[in-house]
Every structure is written in structure tokens, then in C-alpha cells.
Amino acid sequence: MNRSDREITPDGSTKSVSITQQVYEALRDKILIGQMEPGARLKVESLKSMLDSGASPIREALSLLTSDQLVERLDQRGFRVAEVSGAQFDEILRLRCALEEMALRESIARADNAWEDRLVLAHHRMVRTPRENTSAFEEQHKSFHQELISACNSPILVKFCDQLYDLNIRYRFLAGKTKSYPSRDVSKEHADILAAAVDRDADAATEALLTHYRKTGQFLADQFEDHGIAPA
Amino acid sequence: MNRSDREITPDGSTKSVSITQQVYEALRDKILIGQMEPGARLKVESLKSMLDSGASPIREALSLLTSDQLVERLDQRGFRVAEVSGAQFDEILRLRCALEEMALRESIARADNAWEDRLVLAHHRMVRTPRENTSAFEEQHKSFHQELISACNSPILVKFCDQLYDLNIRYRFLAGKTKSYPSRDVSKEHADILAAAVDRDADAATEALLTHYRKTGQFLADQFEDHGIAPA
DNA sequence: AATTTTAAAAATATCGACAAATATAAGTTT
């Protein structure tokens, strides 16, 4: 990587992106999709060659990931990929339900047409992205959930939800690429959330959202037993 | 600073603490107490001489503070102290009330004697520390509030509360060193919280805690007008 | 044989120097 790498912004212009940023995103993705296993040591030397950069950007990126709770730091003894546990999975699920309920209710209370438009658009983009294209679908799926709470007028809360979303993703990948959700229509769950939100029906939207999370949670927890993660 | 600086651990042994860690804490304190003003640029060169260290630990510490939302990063244009606003102050207050209520109720539900002991001890240490000794009192005050929620069995939630606590501290210092809280007995508020918690009375404890936060919030918001922070 | 000591190897944390980018100031044109 070198700093002349450029990124295309939505308005067509280009701006340089720091290597730190690139390393941060690359590393985060690898951890989220499970390419770097929980507990694995993150040696700066290895990462240097793997990501083709110097030590400084790597250390900075690792510092950021530490705050995201995706990496653990042992003072004077380096970094390692954060561990996972059934207990943490439960905690994440519980917290997400609590925080997203707050955020969603507030978002609906402050809803305007611009928000409704963004939401419909995000949903449509998710629907038209084939599930097989995992990374593209994940991106759209995340956007949809972000838009839902985007009108809550509470940036810190949004940040917390975002962090929990990422922490949760790891467990989805850890559960393994299962063919499809049996006896479950995820698309309908999303459509229900959207419909209730557009209706400004806070109770129904919250109900639909939390059901969506809890169903996914239950499904994943069942998978974990086959993947060495003990239930809480 | 040099890496031979050592820190005495509770058990009497010493262990070396990385410069990054020292820089992180020094910088965080300076930001929290308002010694580095909101919006001020954080030039690595200046910080190098101020803190007597190299650029790497400074950058790493700044990266960590970015995640704490105490520092803002502008890609390719360095770091600066995060801005403050009446709106953010309100957001922090609202979020603290919501999250700490969750955490406190769960903590009380899971309470055991060890927790009760830690809590009584933390309260006593706070009481015996003179308010004039600001930094020592702040430390004990923070410990007391941490112990309150320490039994909630939700490390991520605790971390969020901790972050919000620090964000809030800044506003306390920004409001200025006011002689004393008029018509308010803060010590009694703390005692009430402690008593309700020891009684395992979740409703009373929550009530006392949130009242404590809201009274402080109202008091601070009144001060802000004299310090250039517009109400939300 | 288990523990402690010593020595070598590996890895982390840090520094100082440099290249790339941004901000500032001076000069030029409209």
C-alpha cells in the first residue's frame, strides 16, 4: 500500500486516503469475516508483509480496533484478535435490542420525508443485491439498519449501535456459511420493519426489529454448538 | 518520558508501562479538565516536546482518543480536540440516564455481598477525600459510580457508561470551578443512592441516581450560558 | 527430576529522518 492510492467519493472527485485508514478497514474486515481467528496473535512484522505497509499505520489501526473491541492489547506483549464467547454473543444481542429500540423510537418520533426516502432507498438496494454476493449484500444490509435509526438525533447512540452491529457480524460468520435460514423468511422480516417504519408505527416497528434480531440470535446460537462456542 | 518509567501495582511489584499508555492518560486528562480547549489543534510536533516522547506513541494515543470521541481526526489534516455543544451535553445526559438505569437495575438484580462491600468501601473512600483535592476526589467519585453498575455482568455496557462518564466530566470542568452547589446537598444524594443500593431497592436506587444526574445536568446547563455554550 | 539461572532469539515499542500533502504568503492577473 502506498499513500497515492485514491478513493472515489460519491461526487466523482478523488481524495487520498491514509494508509492507516486502509489498513484499519482491511484488518477489520478480516477479523469480522473470521479470516483472522479469535485469539490469534497479530504480529506487526507479519502484518507488515501481509498488508504491505510500515509499522506505524499498522499500530495505529490496531489501536483503533482495540477501542472497537475487535482487538485486545496486552501492554508490552502486542495485540491479538479479541476472543468470542457465548456470553458475549448474548450480551451483544441484549444490548442491541435495548439500544436500537431507543434509537428507533426516537428516529420514528423525529421522522420526516427525507428519512423515509433514505429508508426506502436503502431497503430497495438491499433487496436487489443478490445474497450470494456476500460482501455487497452485507454492506447494503448494514446501511438499511443504519438508516432506520439515522433520524434519532443522537450521534453517540448511533455510534454504539454501529459498534454492536460489527461485533455481532463476527458471530454470524463464525456460525458458518449455512445454506439458508430454514422456515424463515428474512426478506419478509425486513419488509415488515420497513412498512411499520414508513407508517410511523413505533410499536410495530420496534416489535418487528427486535423479533428480527431475536430470531437471528436464536438461529445463530443453535449453530454455535457445532462450532465450539459454548452457550452462555 | 522514557520507557523505564515504572508504575507500582497494588501488590507492591512494579511493571513497565508503555509510553503510549502514559501519553494517552496525560492527554486524556488534559482534555477532560479543559487544559486543552475544544477545537484546539493537536500538532504532533508540539505534543512531542510537551510530553517528551516520539511521534509514534503520540499518534497511537491520539488514535485511541479518537475512538473515545475526545479527539477528532481529519484525514491528512491531523487531530484536534473534539468540540463541545449544548446539544451533545444533553445527549450525554439522556444516554447516561438510559444506560446507567439498565446497568444499575441489572447490577442490583445480581447483587451479592462482595458487590455490597465494594460499594460501601468506594463510597467511604469518596466521602473521606476532601473535595478541594479535585483530582483525588474525581478519581474516587468515578470509582463509586463504576462500582454501582459493576455487578451488571455486561462488560460492553460498562464500557459505554465509562465513556459517557468521561465525556460528561469535560462539561463539568467547562462549567468552571464554581464555589459550591447552591441549595443542594450532593453528599446526601450519594448517600441516598448507596442506601437504596444496599437495600437492593432497584426503583429507589434508580430514582436517586437519575435525580442526581439530572440535578447536576440542570446546574451545569445553567452555568454554560456564561461560558459560551449555547443550550440545545 | 524439578527448579532456578543464564544465554540467545524473537517481538514489541520507540525514535529520528524523509516524502507527501496541506496551509500560508507573495506575486500576478482579471
Next chain:
DNA sequence: AAACTTATATTTGTCGATATTTTTAAAATT
């Protein structure tokens, strides 16, 4: 005089080298 260029000065972001610390392995001691 305002707006655009150009040149200069800062400052950021990055790299490669080095000093410290931790880990591993071997040797010595109990």
C-alpha cells in the same frame, strides 16, 4: 480590490533502524 497562480513553509503520514522487553531454549543447581 477580488480572484487566481505560484512559491514557500508547515505539518502530516510513513518508513527503516534501534533499543527494550518478553519469550524460548539451554545449562546449571538443588
